[in-house]
Amino acid sequence: MAGETPITVIGNLTADPELRFTPNGVPVANFTVASTPRTFDRQTNEWRDGEAMFLNCSVWRQFAENVAESLSKGMRVIVNGNLKARSYEDRNGNRRTSYEIDVIEIGPSLKFAAAKVSRNQSSGGGNWGGNSAGGQGGWSGGNGGQGGNWGGNPGNQGSYNNGDANRGGGVDPWASAQTDEPPF
Structure with a gap:
């Protein structure tokens, strides 16, 4: 503002x-x-x-x-x-x-420490970008990953690593599906 x-x-x-x-x-x-x-x-x-x-x-x-x-x-x-x-x-x-x-x-700050982040369960209505096509992670610009994404990959679906396998190994905590249900 x-x-x-x-x-x-x-x-x-x-x-x-x-x-x-x-x-x-x-x-x-x-x-x-x-x-x-x-x-x-x-x-x-x-x-x-x-x-x-x-x-x-x-x-x-x-x-x-x-x-x-x-x-x-x-x-x-x-x-x-x-x-x-x-x-x-x-x-x-x-x-x-x-x-x-x-x-x-x-x-x-992770300069002198390590942290394990756990995501809260969504109560619905928390998708700021208006992503109704199931974007599963990074921001997809509210268009559901159907072209026009910043990354230039039309099939991105909003994932942080362009849908590639998790490069760090283990489970990707950001890849959990989000609910698009309204809070009421």
Whole structure:
């Protein structure tokens, strides 16, 4: 949308995500990410930490429940979202501004860790591209893989590896069929 400031931050969670519910029962998870820049000092031949930046983040609905269940204090994460400025008055009457991220995507950093991802069962209606022809993985542009795909392969059906056998061996967790049933 216009007027939003997209941002990607890499940092560590300062505490476990706090899962709460609105009066209407909508889940929301709040958490803080600390991002510390590092620079290499050639004279001392060592890394130096800069000043940490703390950003409050929020996620909603099923996304909030997934975050609260999957992430914990100290984990290194990659957060992508829209930066929002919120102005308020502190206890002394001074005008303050805090910056928050409305999270679009978050995941663990795999630079120093490994993760095993499991896909939630779909409750229906989750196919953003409107793919009604059974695309089974990557994005097929909402045309059911019937030509015009970005990959240029008219028989792609939306699979990530163009329908070839799983190159990594084992079971491909992204190849499970999605339901196109509406949620009602």
